[in-house]
Amino acid sequence: MVDLWSGLSQAFWLMVTFDPELVEIALRSLRVTLSALVVASLIAFPLAAMLAVRRFRWRRTIIALLNALMGLPPVVVGLIVYVLLSRSGPLGVLGLLFTPTAMIIAQTIIIVPLIASIAHQSLRELWAEYHDLLISMNVTERQKIHTLIWDSRRALLTAALAGFGRAIGEVGAIMIVGGNIDHATRVLTTAIALETGKGEFALALALGFVLIGLAVAVNLGIHWLGRTERGGRW
């Protein structure tokens, strides 16, 4: 209990004094995860729409695979990305290992299946509703995908938020590919792991509360921007 209280108070002081180190790693956390989220959404939304609209041979297999990959273990993803990006690996020449970019790549891989699966679920329902109309209007496949994505933007926002939640709290993969280097690749989750290991429970807890606050703030912010639960049904 003492740890919890001192963690809370320390978190409070770290935040009101805008502790520069805290601000730095919190911003890095945000930057890495939001970048991964944007990239993952750009991949996952069109993929999900295509899976809803197009009928091709491996469609069911890919959908099943995406669903299965929602539970992809981050540590394994981190390991694979590490091997690919390491100096002797196929992408070693890019020199990306232990950089924020490597962390973004790993997080993107982790959340694409999650976002795509959730997005596909709602896009499929919308497609069932729109199918006859859009076929009748003779729209091209591109236009179909565009219409579906735009008209289910609220549901897609939820999918993106789920992805954000998974990415911001993730530690296994970014620890491996980022290396938790001070002032370079240290983010909130890896810092928490480090401080816990050092026995600095109060500081670790403080970072933990900041992380929770950050996740909640981003969620609320996006909800407010997207104006969900207001006005229309969608």
Add this chain to the structure above:
Amino acid sequence: MSKLLPLTVTEAVSRKRGQTLVGPVSLRLEGQGITVVIGPNGSGKTSFLSLLHGIARLSSGTIQWACPIEEARHAQAFVFQRPVMLRRSVLDNAAYPLRIRGVARAEARARAADWADQVGLGALLDRPATVLSGGEQQKLALIRALIIEPDVLFLDEPCASLDGRAMREIEEILLAARDRGTRLVMSTHDMGQARRLADEVLFLFRGRIHDSGPAGAFFDGPATPQARAFLRGDIVE
């Protein structure tokens, strides 16, 4: 005169999972006016219209428009029995067909607003289309179909489950469209409506065109006993 017509249908059949939904049907559609398709439930009215429109599979036979099929598909529209509303505002619903044809947003919206005004939806432009009443939704579906000024418009029971006033408003829109030269093919359950609108009647029975003719002659004395019984209000099976 539209470039689509005449439409020549020869022995067209639509099957799904081994079951014949409609056909074989042969007909020639030309000139102006409104063709009304009537017949008992399950006689294949919806499948028949979908088949002509090209959204149901043509299993055998031919459907030949007077122009290439790609052109023909762009010059026709379909109004469903249950209107499909895009999850957008009334204005954006009406503008959608223009937008997918590459019309600039501002112009598409202006034309959509113009159409909406004409049918009395002018005050609802910014409302989400899904919260409209049944009659309003059907009117919106109708202007969304008419906004591309199609040469041929198919309507599948556009007035099903609408009250008298909504029905009258929709009939006015349909007659105005006919007068502008759009060829209409619609199915209906309402014999009063069929008499009011039809220039030509097709009586569908068991997936085939059982009886047909110009509206006057058909309603005065149908050639087949089934059509006679149907017009009398008897149950035809």
